[in-house]
Amino acid sequence: MQTKCFRIASLQQDAAYIQQAAGVIRAGGLVAFPTETVYGLGANALDEQAVKKIFLAKGRPQDNPLIVHISSLEMLSPLVKEVPQKANELMRRYWPGPLTIVMKRTERIPAAISAGLDTVAVRFPSNPIAKALIEASGVPIAAPSANLSGSPSPTTAYHVMQDMDGRIEMVLDGGECEFGVESTVVSIAGDTAHLLRPGAVTAEMLREIYPDLVISKAVLDKLEDGQKAESPGMKYKHYAPKAHVVIVDASAQDFARFVNTCGEDVYVLAYEEEVPGIQKPCITVGYYNNPQTQAHELFKKLRELDEVGATKAYIRAPRQDGMGLAVYNRLLRAAAFEVITLE
Numbered sequence: 001m002q003t004k005c006f007r008i009a010s011l012q013q014d015a016a017y018i019q020q021a022a023g024v025i026r027a028g029g030l031v032a033f034p035t036e037t038v039y040g041l042g043a044n045a046l047d048e049q050a051v052k053k054i055f056l057a058k059g060r061p062q063d064n065p066l067i068v069h070i071s072s073l074e075m076l077s078p079l080v081k082e083v084p085q086k087a088n089e090l091m092r093r094y095w096p097g098p099l100t101i102v103m104k105r106t107e108r109i110p111a112a113i114s115a116g117l118d119t120v121a122v123r124f125p126s127n128p129i130a131k132a133l134i135e136a137s138g139v140p141i142a143a144p145s146a147n148l149s150g151s152p153s154p155t156t157a158y159h160v161m162q163d164m165d166g167r168i169e170m171v172l173d174g175g176e177c178e179f180g181v182e183s184t185v186v187s188i189a190g191d192t193a194h195l196l197r198p199g200a201v202t203a204e205m206l207r208e209i210y211p212d213l214v215i216s217k218a219v220l221d222k223l224e225d226g227q228k229a230e231s232p233g234m235k236y237k238h239y240a241p242k243a244h245v246v247i248v249d250a251s252a253q254d255f256a257r258f259v260n261t262c263g264e265d266v267y268v269l270a271y272e273e274e275v276p277g278i279q280k281p282c283i284t285v286g287y288y289n290n291p292q293t294q295a296h297e298l299f300k301k302l303r304e305l306d307e308v309g310a311t312k313a314y315i316r317a318p319r320q321d322g323m324g325l326a327v328y329n330r331l332l333r334a335a336a337f338e339v340i341t342l343e
């Protein structure tokens with residue numbers, strides 16, 4: 001299959017490309033498109049056969065459910081059994097935006113999307129190209145991140161093409177994604193709200209509405225074999241470059257001393273302000289005190305490790321407040337949970 005890639009510079013001027021892409025979705029094909037978090041790999045969410053193609057193109061395990069994307073609140077009611085009272089406030093504040101809400105699903109949701117669960121994850125993205133595509137398609141769009149299963153999520157159309165060229169019909173190129181890590185996933189299907197995946201809508205922000213928010217154990221801990229994952233996606237090794245990534249829990253000074261004196265051929269994923277102290281090749285990942293900048297760079301820099309042929313890379317553990325929790329959650333998976341602590 002030949003994959004067409006169209007650059008969308010302006011929604012007005014490039015409206016014909018959006019229409020073409022919507023035609024592909026309605027015909028049961030796959031279109032990768034930008035969102036404010038990462039690029040998504042979209043199919044008609046109401047077409048089971050189309051949804052199955054997503055799993056094939058990504059090499060994704062069948063037991064990992066997909067997020068359904070909508071472009072208006074009216075599109076929500078056919079998908080979910082009920083919207084809990086407090087969820088209205090959640091949606092009012094953070095939709096459209098980088099937040100996915102898991103609720104009890106209706107029978108409209110194909111089995112392939114929910115992977116056997118009685119819930120569905122719904123997101124209303126704010127990216128104008130994403131919204132225009134969903135609107136023009138006239139159907140909700142199921143979309144995981146547009147990477148091969150296991151590799152870092154794509155934040156540019158170039159990354160999408162690296163993984164998906166020849167596997168899907170079309171890519172809409174909307175430039176670099178604003179946030180750089182996937183949406184926050186919160187489940188409100190039970191009695192208490194559970195944070196399943198941290199993102200740009202932070203735990204602190206969610207606690208303003210759900211003071212008793214539970215942070216799912218899988219956010220920071222490796223699940224043992226046989227343990228049930230609340231969010232199936234969190235149990236896989238993920239976001240992993242070919243290089244062996246190791247997280248080091250230490251102060252900036254101790255970290256610099258550690259990497260500078262290690263005899264190995266290593267790369268350092270370094271925070272901008274800490275680069276001057278490090279005498280190994282550095283790839284920067286934003287500023288230590290600004291987790292948003294780290295999120296924006298992380299996946300791109302994990303891919304860069306492969307481009308430079310790195311075999312091993314160290315990174316100092318990031319902060320875990322605000323969006324730092326999202327960065328640390330992704331890094332733990334890129335490092336297969338390998339963290340060393342310096343005394």
Ligand code: TXA
Pocket residue numbers: 035037038039040041064065066067100102114117119120121123143144145146181182183184185187196197230231232233234
């Ligand atoms: O930012 C994003 O969320 C991107 C863009 C494209 O919207 N999408 C994305 O999709 O990251 P994906 O498939 O890579 O991640 C979806 C996550 C997985 O961890 C999955 O297990 C979880 O959401 N998930 C989906 N449906 C669920 C459900 N019903 N219950 C619990 N977790 C669910």
Ligand code: MG
Pocket residue numbers: 144145153
């Ligand atoms: Mg993904």
